[in-house]
Amino acid sequence: MTFSQETEARFERLLSSYPEGRHRAALIPMLMYAQDEVGLVTQELKEEVARRCGVTPLQVDEVVGYYTMLRSKPMGKTHLQICTNISCLLRGGDKLWDQACHKLGIGHNEVTADGAVSLEEVECIGACSWAPAIQVNYDFRHNVTPDQLDKLMDQLRGAQ
Amino acid sequence: MLYNPPHPAETKILTRRFGLPNSESLDTYLANDGYKAFLKATGMTSEQIVDEVKISNLRGRGGAGFPAGMKWSFVPRQSPKPKYIVVNADESEPGTCKDRVLMENDPHQLIEGVLIAGKVIDAHRGWIYIRGEYRYLIDIMDRAIDEAYKNGYLGRNIRGTGFDFELSTHTGAGAYECGEESALLESLEGKRGIPRIRPPFPAVSGAFQCPTILNNVETFCAVPSIILHGGQKFADVGVPKAGGTRLLCLSGHINTPGVYEIPLGFPMMRAINELGGGMLGGRKLKAVVPGGSSCPILKAEECDINMDYDSMAKAKTMLGSGGMVVLDETTDMVQFALRIMRFYQHESCGWCIPCREGTLWLRKLLTRLNQGIGTSDDISMVRELAGNMLGRTFCPLGDAAAMPTISIVEKFRDEFEARLARPASSRMPAPGDLVSIA
Amino acid sequence: MSNPVNLTINGQPVQAPPGTLVIDAAKTVGIQIPAFCYYQGLSLQAACRMCLVDVEKAPKLLAACTLLVGEGMVVNTESPAVVKARKDMLEFLLSNHPLDCPVCDKGGECELQDMVFRYGAGESRFTEVKLHVDEKQWSPVVFFDAPRCILCYRCVRICDEGLGVKALGITNRGAYSEITPNMGTHLECDECGSCIDICPVGALTSGIYRYQTRPWEMEHVGTICTHCGDGCKTTLGVRNSEIIRGNNRDRSGINGEFLCIKGRYGFDFVNHQERLQSPLVRVDGKLEEASWSSALALVAAKFSSIESAGGKIGVVGSSRTTNEENFYLQKFVRQGLHSPHIDHRRSGDVAGLLDALSGKTGALAATADLYTANSLLVIGADLAQQHPFLAFQIRANWRHHQSRTYVVASGPVREDSFATRTVQAAPGTEMDALAGLADSLRAAGNLVIVFGDAVQGDAVRRLVDFGSGLGIPVKYLCLVDYSNSRGALDMGLAPDLLPGYRPAPETGMTVAQMLADKDLAALWVVGANPLEKTALASSSAFVVVQDLFLTETAQRADVIFPAASAYEKNGTVTNTCGEVQRLQKGLGVMGAKPDLDIFALLARHMRLNLGATQPDKIFEEIRASVSGYNVAPMVLATGGAALTNPVNGRVPQSAAAAIASSRDTLFTSGTLGRYSKILGNVMEAPGGLYQR
Numbered sequence A: 001m002t003f004s005q006e007t008e009a010r011f012e013r014l015l016s017s018y019p020e021g022r023h024r025a026a027l028i029p030m031l032m033y034a035q036d037e038v039g040l041v042t043q044e045l046k047e048e049v050a051r052r053c054g055v056t057p058l059q060v061d062e063v064v065g066y067y068t069m070l071r072s073k074p075m076g077k078t079h080l081q082i083c084t085n086i087s088c089l090l091r092g093g094d095k096l097w098d099q100a101c102h103k104l105g106i107g108h109n110e111v112t113a114d115g116a117v118s119l120e121e122v123e124c125i126g127a128c129s130w131a132p133a134i135q136v137n138y139d140f141r142h143n144v145t146p147d148q149l150d151k152l153m154d155q156l157r158g159a160q
Numbered sequence B: 001m002l003y004n005p006p007h008p009a010e011t012k013i014l015t016r017r018f019g020l021p022n023s024e025s026l027d028t029y030l031a032n033d034g035y036k037a038f039l040k041a042t043g044m045t046s047e048q049i050v051d052e053v054k055i056s057n058l059r060g061r062g063g064a065g066f067p068a069g070m071k072w073s074f075v076p077r078q079s080p081k082p083k084y085i086v087v088n089a090d091e092s093e094p095g096t097c098k099d100r101v102l103m104e105n106d107p108h109q110l111i112e113g114v115l116i117a118g119k120v121i122d123a124h125r126g127w128i129y130i131r132g133e134y135r136y137l138i139d140i141m142d143r144a145i146d147e148a149y150k151n152g153y154l155g156r157n158i159r160g161t162g163f164d165f166e167l168s169t170h171t172g173a174g175a176y177e178c179g180e181e182s183a184l185l186e187s188l189e190g191k192r193g194i195p196r197i198r199p200p201f202p203a204v205s206g207a208f209q210c211p212t213i214l215n216n217v218e219t220f221c222a223v224p225s226i227i228l229h230g231g232q233k234f235a236d237v238g239v240p241k242a243g244g245t246r247l248l249c250l251s252g253h254i255n256t257p258g259v260y261e262i263p264l265g266f267p268m269m270r271a272i273n274e275l276g277g278g279m280l281g282g283r284k285l286k287a288v289v290p291g292g293s294s295c296p297i298l299k300a301e302e303c304d305i306n307m308d309y310d311s312m313a314k315a316k317t318m319l320g321s322g323g324m325v326v327l328d329e330t331t332d333m334v335q336f337a338l339r340i341m342r343f344y345q346h347e348s349c350g351w352c353i354p355c356r357e358g359t360l361w362l363r364k365l366l367t368r369l370n371q372g373i374g375t376s377d378d379i380s381m382v383r384e385l386a387g388n389m390l391g392r393t394f395c396p397l398g399d400a401a402a403m404p405t406i407s408i409v410e411k412f413r414d415e416f417e418a419r420l421a422r423p424a425s426s427r428m429p430a431p432g433d434l435v436s437i438a
Numbered sequence C: 001m002s003n004p005v006n007l008t009i010n011g012q013p014v015q016a017p018p019g020t021l022v023i024d025a026a027k028t029v030g031i032q033i034p035a036f037c038y039y040q041g042l043s044l045q046a047a048c049r050m051c052l053v054d055v056e057k058a059p060k061l062l063a064a065c066t067l068l069v070g071e072g073m074v075v076n077t078e079s080p081a082v083v084k085a086r087k088d089m090l091e092f093l094l095s096n097h098p099l100d101c102p103v104c105d106k107g108g109e110c111e112l113q114d115m116v117f118r119y120g121a122g123e124s125r126f127t128e129v130k131l132h133v134d135e136k137q138w139s140p141v142v143f144f145d146a147p148r149c150i151l152c153y154r155c156v157r158i159c160d161e162g163l164g165v166k167a168l169g170i171t172n173r174g175a176y177s178e179i180t181p182n183m184g185t186h187l188e189c190d191e192c193g194s195c196i197d198i199c200p201v202g203a204l205t206s207g208i209y210r211y212q213t214r215p216w217e218m219e220h221v222g223t224i225c226t227h228c229g230d231g232c233k234t235t236l237g238v239r240n241s242e243i244i245r246g247n248n249r250d251r252s253g254i255n256g257e258f259l260c261i262k263g264r265y266g267f268d269f270v271n272h273q274e275r276l277q278s279p280l281v282r283v284d285g286k287l288e289e290a291s292w293s294s295a296l297a298l299v300a301a302k303f304s305s306i307e308s309a310g311g312k313i314g315v316v317g318s319s320r321t322t323n324e325e326n327f328y329l330q331k332f333v334r335q336g337l338h339s340p341h342i343d344h345r346r347s348g349d350v351a352g353l354l355d356a357l358s359g360k361t362g363a364l365a366a367t368a369d370l371y372t373a374n375s376l377l378v379i380g381a382d383l384a385q386q387h388p389f390l391a392f393q394i395r396a397n398w399r400h401h402q403s404r405t406y407v408v409a410s411g412p413v414r415e416d417s418f419a420t421r422t423v424q425a426a427p428g429t430e431m432d433a434l435a436g437l438a439d440s441l442r443a444a445g446n447l448v449i450v451f452g453d454a455v456q457g458d459a460v461r462r463l464v465d466f467g468s469g470l471g472i473p474v475k476y477l478c479l480v481d482y483s484n485s486r487g488a489l490d491m492g493l494a495p496d497l498l499p500g501y502r503p504a505p506e507t508g509m510t511v512a513q514m515l516a517d518k519d520l521a522a523l524w525v526v527g528a529n530p531l532e533k534t535a536l537a538s539s540s541a542f543v544v545v546q547d548l549f550l551t552e553t554a555q556r557a558d559v560i561f562p563a564a565s566a567y568e569k570n571g572t573v574t575n576t577c578g579e580v581q582r583l584q585k586g587l588g589v590m591g592a593k594p595d596l597d598i599f600a601l602l603a604r605h606m607r608l609n610l611g612a613t614q615p616d617k618i619f620e621e622i623r624a625s626v627s628g629y630n631v632a633p634m635v636l637a638t639g640g641a642a643l644t645n646p647v648n649g650r651v652p653q654s655a656a657a658a659i660a661s662s663r664d665t666l667f668t669s670g671t672l673g674r675y676s677k678i679l680g681n682v683m684e685a686p687g688g689l690y691q692r
């Protein structure tokens, strides 16, 4: 299995970042960067990364199961993450969440039928002073109003 | 760029370069004292550097507040093993968003802090463990690191000092527990974020079982100023047992939330009223989460205190990670308690029984109480179960879940009782399920 | 030795070496600190928090399983705070644990049940809905019921650390954490069942045993596994003349907690539907059922007439029958039939080793030595496949004592993963690799050399010379295949050796010679299958076979006697290290008789008087007459293993005996293996185990 040049370059940089014989250390970053490209941790990806890091597929399973951001199920083209943790909750994050669920007709870690958007209720994303906050894939959106969220969702669905 | 316009009540040391044009660039950094502290440190002995840090009374900014100088002195420098530096940029404690602005606005300050720490223990390699959600910050840090390499501030024989240092970023993948130092090290090694049995502490056996200095981003960021201007100067800014400034992440029901740099010992009410611009909509203050969600909550009448370690301890709470969340009178405390427990339940690594089972049970119980179903005994049981976790878990996450819960039930029990008394029609809907098994 | 540490536990003064864990120190004075995750010999977890104790001056309760003893430490394991913490911990644990004890296999043997019984938390305040996950089958022998799992990680550790297989892991997080098998949905492993055995609750259950019975309804019979030569103790759970499970219940055998798939599950050949249950006699070319008396009479008459006519009678003994049977058989053949032609399939050059060691004392390794030696040299053997328990010992030695292992093998072996050095040597060239290892071996201070059939004849002598040349204490272990391969030779089932390696007055034929002899008048095969791949040259030979199944050899027989297996008889067997242990009859199988009984009946029919025919009495004879077997009877009577100390002197070897290991794997066991469905079902790709 091969990856884009950019990803391969990242892998190379990664593998040289750890002490001799400690390739396993690259496992989680590698899975993250590979997942960014593939969309999810597939069986093939798992085996490939296991090989490159010198671990067993079981060791990859252990890690993938542990970390919330690693997933073995596909998400939407745009992954919409809404924080409802305390600071966001106080600023209406929970309402944004309900709004998104209603509008998209999906729930936590679900994908719209057309595969355009997936939704995740996330824990604190470190944007508390700019709450309520959401993440659109890796992009932060701060001080999000219901209106903005509405427009965003229209856009995401329209972009299909 | 994410930063607040300077506020007159702030004391800007770590954030003093914020807002300068291209503040994240090496040029701006160099033009504003950048890397001077490191060069100065290369002329000092390890003991001298550690002494300055000790004099500065710098305490860890990650949450536990352990004196940084002391921690550095625990590293067995004579050990034949390689030594490492690890930066904790996992920043996941709800209410906390300060490491983010430090890395975004002034990445080189962090790199310089790391270099100085590396100098102290003769380490030649370090990692910045950044939570996976902060992908854009990883890019910023990577760019800054590349810039530093290109200009000889990282790599071999740094600026002709004969000191070598390699630094890289390392991404997390969504796990609060990986902010706990030993779990972070496991994660760094490519494993599940399960904390380690301690002792040995990271200073003795850390990354790859080698002696390691592990500190929070903000802790490292304070180091260049301390070395450049002397520990005493930093110490003078704070209170006797805790020196310098710290970044306060203000959030919640206030008018101007943001990240502000304040001296230790800063009065909490001033933070709310001056930095925070007062309560949102002029409503009344109800409570404050003083330093991230794991700190026991303070009722409004308890908020007239100074924010330093001792005063907070006296009020039976903590300074924590600087995540100060302000709650006004409209806040539903039952829902708030549930939200906190949902977080810890979701983030419990599952290693030890009391945390794994305790958070789950409490989450279920609080969910039910939040729906108005239950009895007064159930409320007592929340208090009791949290108490049964406290001090008995494998790592402090269990305590972090128990402490706020205990304080909320104790201080706002009437709200729980009222919830049970409410007619069914006005019950809160069940919150969405956050737990994923995937 | 550094000074012992003095501490107080529950007011009692305790002394312990520095580095001792409080939980272990407490045990030395009879104080039990409860624990789920702590397991002696495995890595520390401190996860279950059951072992929290009060330590004076400590701000909170500390986990005794990771707490080192300290000078002047004052520990209380029963303070009100400790007692409450324990109870609370159990309450937490039970909050998500199904209370299906009445239908759980572990009921009655469950550590959680015991713990709740002892420390309380009997009634639950938990009224929420418990998490549920369906039970999964991971392999023919391993089932997993996640809700019952208390996440003590013992299974993961025994598989990884103990076996080196690493087939189990943990996935998901928090309350959803789940033990997971290496192939996602199923297991590919040694199928040894150690994970099941070590599970304190009923989360891991055995496909063989599950839902069969309640533990208290079985009789537990401690006997010795009949498969490989390692001699593991296995406790058979027997109900109504049926073996329901095998395990190492009291861990009292030389194997402690270890059993491989064969010892734990490979007993099912016992009630295979093709098991012979009646004597068969060839009538008009076809085998037909016959009565015992007519079959015995026929054989007796035939043997007598051949003997008086001076015809050659060849006898092939078994590597699985008892010492008593073998001793009696050789007497039968030599004294009763006056034939020197007795042998068995030889799988290791034990005689060569004893000969080469002539004049040396204490040079034979016991299984315990593999766990204590500073260094080990394994040459020409795939231990994980053929001697799983020895492999486990060596690995445990490395884990616990950092011993050094050196491997000389012709292909990859499991020990490679931790060996200090591995030398690949083409078959036949193994000995050449030794010179290069001498310096490292010498430096270790003492050594055990374990060798397989790759080293035989002259090579054994060279190997011993090499060992002697190191100038350090060296012990040797010659590997042989089956549960009593060693005993067969010790008891004189050899054409050139009487019991105790005394020279036979007249050298008889080896197995190969018997099969090739066109004039052979009779062939008597006891529990062996020499005709599996070789035809019998003598077309007229009268063939008598004692076996459990209609093997290739049995198909050629004129008379077949249905024999009892090792699990159906008493007696003793000797393992590959020369340790004698006692078999205990677990059950009887209709129609079959122990070989000893068959011999005795035949002797009676032939009017031979060959002495005692009861196992105990024969063992007395063996003790008195067979060199090295003068072991303490108490040791055996109490279920222990006694190391024999065979001849120290030259062992004549006139016959060129073919020596070849059967090359069994973890999942095969000669004929018995073929009739074990369970072994057949879990067969893994050969060598696949090493690829991880």
Ligand SMILES: Cc1cc2nc3c(=O)[nH]c(=O)nc-3n(C[C@H](O)[C@H](O)[C@H](O)COP(=O)(O)O)c2cc1C
Binding pocket: B059, B060, B061, B062, B063, B064, B065, B066, B068, B088, B089, B090, B091, B092, B093, B176, B177, B178, B179, B180, B181, B182, B214, B215, B216, B217, B219, B220, B395, B396, B397, B400
């Ligand atoms: C559950 C848990 C989560 C933590 N998360 C973080 C974190 O996100 N960032 C951080 O710097 N420290 C975190 N800590 C504290 C670290 O364990 C450690 O004390 C800190 O990184 C040390 O650095 P400092 O001395 O500079 O504060 C956490 C601790 C616990 C118990």
Ligand code: SF4
Binding pocket: B177, B195, B347, B348, B349, B350, B351, B352, B353, B355, B356, B393, B394, B395, B396, B397, B398, B399
């Ligand atoms: S308290 Fe226990 S289960 Fe919770 S995070 Fe720490 S080790 Fe894991």
Ligand code: FES
Binding pocket: C034, C035, C036, C037, C038, C045, C046, C047, C048, C049, C050, C051, C052, C063, C064, C065, C066
């Ligand atoms: S035995 Fe100590 S925590 Fe489990």
